[in-house]
Amino acid sequence: MHARAGIIAASFIGLLALTGCSGGASAASGTDSASKELVFATPPGTDDPEEQQIMADLATMVGESSGRTVKNLQPADYLGVVEAVRNGSVDVAVLSQFSAALAYKTESVDPLLVWGASKEPASFCLTRTDSGINIPADVKGRQVAFVDPGSTTGYFMPKSLLAKAGLTDGTDYKSTFAGSHDSAVMAMVNGNVDVACTARQLYPTFLEKKVFTEDNVKIIAKSDPIPVGISVVVRKDLDEQARQALKDKLPALMAGNEKVAKTLGLTGEPTTDPEFSTYAPLVDVAESVGVDLEDLR
Numbered sequence: 137m138h139a140r141a142g143i144i145a146a147s148f149i150g151l152l153a154l155t156g157c158s159g160g161a162s163a164a165s166g167t168d169s170a171s172k173e174l175v176f177a178t179p180p181g182t183d184d185p186e187e188q189q190i191m192a193d194l195a196t197m198v199g200e201s202s203g204r205t206v207k208n209l210q211p212a213d214y215l216g217v218v219e220a221v222r223n224g225s226v227d228v229a230v231l232s233q234f235s236a237a238l239a240y241k242t243e244s245v246d247p248l249l250v251w252g253a254s255k256e257p258a259s260f261c262l263t264r265t266d267s268g269i270n271i272p273a274d275v276k277g278r279q280v281a282f283v284d285p286g287s288t289t290g291y292f293m294p295k296s297l298l299a300k301a302g303l304t305d306g307t308d309y310k311s312t313f314a315g316s317h318d319s320a321v322m323a324m325v326n327g328n329v330d331v332a333c334t335a336r337q338l339y340p341t342f343l344e345k346k347v348f349t350e351d352n353v354k355i356i357a358k359s360d361p362i363p364v365g366i367s368v369v370v371r372k373d374l375d376e377q378a379r380q381a382l383k384d385k386l387p388a389l390m391a392g393n394e395k396v397a398k399t400l401g402l403t404g405e406p407t408t409d410p411e412f413s414t415y416a417p418l419v420d421v422a423e424s425v426g427v428d429l430e431d432l433r
Contacts, residue, residue, distance in 0.1 A: 174202055174378065177209045177217045177229040180284065180316055184341060190395050197393070198228055201385035202378050213315070214286025221245045221371050228370050228382065230400070232288040234422065236367035237415035246372050248383055249406040250414055251365030256401075257358035258293040261333045262324060265354050269330060272301035272357045278330035280311045281320040290317055292418075293359040294333030295425045301357075305425075321347060331356070337401065363417035366400045367410075383408050 176198045178191040188210075195208035209226065211217050214235045220226040222244035231239060239245040261280075263269045269278065275298060283290025291313075295305060305311050314320035317334045324332035325348050334342075336358070342348060368386065370379060387406050390396050407414065 173205045173207055174198065174227045175207045175209060175225065177211055177220055177226040179214050179217055179230060179232050179235070180210060180212060184318070184345065186395075187341075187399065190399050193393060194230065194390070194396055197386060197389040197396070198382070201389055202228075202381045204378070213284045215284075218244055218286065221369060224371055224373075226371065227374055227378070228368065231367045231369055232286065233362050233364050233366065233415075234288045234292045234418055235286045236369060237364075237418040237422075238286065239369060240412055240415055241419070243372075245369040246374070246379075247367050247369045247410050247414075248379060249368040249387060249408060250410045251367075251401070251406045252403045253363050253365055254361050254401045254403055256361060257336050258362040259289045259297065259333055259359040260336050260339050260355045261294050261297065261331055261357045261359075262321065262339075262348075262353050263331045263356050264324065264327070265352055267330055269356055272298055272303065274356070275301070275303055275331055276308045278309050279328075280305075280309055281314045281323045281329040281332045282311055283317050283320050283334065284313055284315065288362055288418075289335035289359075290320065290333060292421060292425065292427070293362060294357075295427075296421050297333075297357055297359040299425045318342075318347070325353065337399065363421070364415060365403055365406075368406075 176195050178194060191210060192208060195206050199206035209220070211220060214232055215238075217226070217229050217231060218235050218239045221229050221239065222242075229245075231245075236245075236247060236250070240247055261272070261275075269275060280298070282294065285291060298305070298309070303309055312323075312329065314323055314332070317338050320329075320332040321334055321342055323329045339355075343350065368382065370382070390400070391402055396402075
């Protein structure tokens with residue numbers, strides 16, 4: 137599945153996953169009360185129970201900071217999260233960097249908080265030690281598993297890495313979207329693809345969970361750091377009381393939880409109500425690999 141087809145499929149899956157899940161969200165009224173339930177969405181990650189618990193803890197923090205009950209959703213893909221916030225099915229969401237840039241550029245959400253960039257590589261591209269692949273140039277003629285069309289660490293950053301090596305998706309190598317980080321890695325481990333690209337911070341987890349070992353899987357490349365951190369966004373007509381409470385209280389709660397802070401790569405204090413210029417470097421990365429964020433709608 138090439139990028140454009142995968143984008144359409146992933147968006148459609150995300151919409152199906154969210155159909156009928158509006159819960160307490162109101163897309164048009166804008167008349168939220170202090171007792172109204174908030175629907176909170178986290179981006180897809182892995183099926184690991186520990187990570188799922190981290191996302192549940194994050195939902196609890198949204199409830200504590202807003203003073204409201206919270207319903208937690210985890211849509212099937214990143215673009216599904218964007219669409220759910222845009223159509224009012226979700227009130228608050230954590231978005232990956234490119235998903236946030238897309239959502240902001242298309243006026244689908246209001247960003248409340250954005251954290252600074254990390255200095256660590258965003259992504260690792262992995263292969264089996266017996267694959268004959270040692271450097272990015274060796275990926276030519278091979279099959280690569282990316283994660284999701286809206287994934288920063290599982291698509292945009294590693295695709296940029298391969299582009300810098302002179303490789304064009306669909307011409308120099310074939311790609312597919314696995315749907316999640318662990319699915320991409322398992323496809324590589326099982327020999328269904330030659331390379332899997334995933335988030336750097338998940339690599340130790342895969343080793344710890346014995347998904348693979350350093351003897352049978354090797355890192356062939358590390359991407360550049362992401363120029364922007366993670367974002368918390370809200371639907372455009374969410375009431376001001378909820379917005380302000382989230383801005384005032386949520387950052388400290390997130391930073392105070394070591395596992396949440398590590399998983400999301402939180403760095404320093406977030407910027408509140410960021411301008412689009414904050415996300416401009418991400419647009420440059422997308423354009424460098426031939427993807428217009430407007431096309432991802």
